[in-house]
Amino acid sequence: MTSLAPLPTLEAAEAALRAVNPEAYARTRNHLTGAVTGLSPYLTHGLLTVPQCMAALGLPPQHKLAYEFGWREFFRHVWAHRGDAIFDSLHDGPLPEQAYCRDVPADICTAATGVPVVDEAVRTLYRTGLLHNHARMWLASYVVHGRKVHWRAGADWLYSHLLDGDLASNHLSWQWVAATGSHKPYVFDAANVARFAPPPWHSEGSAVDLSYDAWDTLARTPRALPAGDDRAAASAVPEPVCTPSPAIGGPVQAGLPDPAAFGRDARPIWLAHPWALGPAPADTQTLAVVLREAHQARPWSEPRWHWVTERMTELGGTVWVCDAAALAAWVDAVTTAGQRPERVQAVAEPHITRWLPPGIALHPAPRHFPEVAPVCASFSAWWRRASGEALPRRPHGGD
Numbered sequence: 001m002t003s004l005a006p007l008p009t010l011e012a013a014e015a016a017l018r019a020v021n022p023e024a025y026a027r028t029r030n031h032l033t034g035a036v037t038g039l040s041p042y043l044t045h046g047l048l049t050v051p052q053c054m055a056a057l058g059l060p061p062q063h064k065l066a067y068e069f070g071w072r073e074f075f076r077h078v079w080a081h082r083g084d085a086i087f088d089s090l091h092d093g094p095l096p097e098q099a100y101c102r103d104v105p106a107d108i109c110t111a112a113t114g115v116p117v118v119d120e121a122v123r124t125l126y127r128t129g130l131l132h133n134h135a136r137m138w139l140a141s142y143v144v145h146g147r148k149v150h151w152r153a154g155a156d157w158l159y160s161h162l163l164d165g166d167l168a169s170n171h172l173s174w175q176w177v178a179a180t181g182s183h184k185p186y187v188f189d190a191a192n193v194a195r196f197a198p199p200p201w202h203s204e205g206s207a208v209d210l211s212y213d214a215w216d217t218l219a220r221t222p223r224a225l226p227a228g229d230d231r232a233a234a235s236a237v238p239e240p241v242c243t244p245s246p247a248i249g250g251p252v253q254a255g256l257p258d259p260a261a262f263g264r265d266a267r268p269i270w271l272a273h274p275w276a277l278g279p280a281p282a283d284t285q286t287l288a289v290v291l292r293e294a295h296q297a298r299p300w301s302e303p304r305w306h307w308v309t310e311r312m313t314e315l316g317g318t319v320w321v322c323d324a325a326a327l328a329a330w331v332d333a334v335t336t337a338g339q340r341p342e343r344v345q346a347v348a349e350p351h352i353t354r355w356l357p358p359g360i361a362l363h364p365a366p367r368h369f370p371e372v373a374p375v376c377a378s379f380s381a382w383w384r385r386a387s388g389e390a391l392p393r394r395p396h397g398g399d
């Protein structure tokens with residue numbers, strides 16, 4: 001990962017939180033150079049929590065930034081209620097599912113479409129592991145409505161490369177753009193890009209320079225925009241390699257430590273996993289674990305693995321890569337009947353919880369907004385119930 005990526009340390013996370021300027025955020029957040037917070041990798045990987053950010057910033061519930069934290073928790077609410085159904089279209093979109101291809105074309109994955117806004121987004125993604133929300137929306141809209149790629153293929157691809165890749169925020173945002181989770185395809189035009197992005201992104205005269213009406217019609221017909229030509233291919237960049245587990249070597253080891261080494265210490269064992277990289281509770285010993293099953297279906301890029309394992313090393317010394325059965329046996333070995341279930345503790349996080357053995361005491365992932373039931377179909381319905389406030393009419397991410 002280049003120096004453009006945020007550092008995977010608690011100090012960097014806390015510094016990013018201290019640097020947030022809510023007033024500037026509210027004015028400029030839709031601009032690619034706006035005062036966005038950069039908190040998402042820290043929130044996704046548990047170095048910070050939404051309640052901690054809300055408290056530190058003292059945000060009133062009607063602040064724009066409070067809504068955005070709200071979107072994060074709304075997507076978690078939908079995931080908690082709908083489960084794996086979020087990985088399929090929540091309802092019909094503008095076209096039948098068969099109208100979309102199931103692979104992201106090579107010219108998109110290598111930033112060689114010849115459309116500046118798309119190629120800049122992909123280059124930025126590979127260089128930093130992050131993308132501004134507006135850029136994610138433009139990219140997803142081009143992929144789904146412009147190139148007729150199924151939202152799920154686009155979502156899986158983007159998730160693999162994001163440092164903040166979160167299955168709820170990512171996959172449900174793609175569904176929102178695709179109109180399988182909202183009621184209108186999200187489309188954009190070149191003027192919108194020119195207003196919110198710096199000049200290298202401007203796309204007048206390219207394949208996406210269409211009116212909103214033409215875009216809307218395109219989203220509702222099977223026709224696709226053309227792939228990048230040979231001239232665009234000349235500036236292609238390689239897609240970073242994605243793997244289902246980190247490379248073994250140095251502090252990253254396959255297997256688990258000798259349970260006796262932990263068994264001699266009476267303190268509870270804190271399981272640091274990729275979605276719980278905050279400080280371990282006082283008076284615990286830390287075991288840092290990557291569970292193979294949690295990543296099998298959705299590999300991560302090398303830079304993301306590097307980012308995560310660097311922080312895990314800081315927490316646990318060695319990062320242990322193992323499968324769920326091995327972890328269950330290890331938990332059994334360090335746990336005597338009288339100590340269950342507090343001996344081994346972890347944060348319950350939906351990316352991993354289903355693979356954690358039953359002998360582990362789970363702490364709920366911290367939330368700012370109260371859980372509401374039944375599931376809310378829209379953010380505004382959820383916001384009304386979770387915050388007790390009405391939501392002014394506004395779009396999802398940008399103008």
Ligand SMILES: Cc1cc2nc3c(=O)[nH]c(=O)nc-3n(C[C@H](O)[C@H](O)[C@H](O)COP(=O)(O)OP(=O)(O)OC[C@H]3O[C@@H](n4cnc5c(N)ncnc54)[C@H](O)[C@@H]3O)c2cc1C
Binds near residue numbers: 036072166169
């Ligand atoms: C196609 C697409 C894919 C996305 N994938 C992810 C993802 O994998 N992980 C992820 O954390 N966010 C995702 N988002 C949401 C959003 O783009 C990022 O959270 C945001 O860009 C992160 O930058 P930031 O921390 O500077 O955000 P800020 O604008 O500073 O917002 C502060 C925090 O609020 C939350 N937030 C802001 N906007 C949104 C939003 N639209 N939806 C949900 N939460 C939001 C995030 O936790 C963010 O860190 C996606 C959005 C789109 C359109």
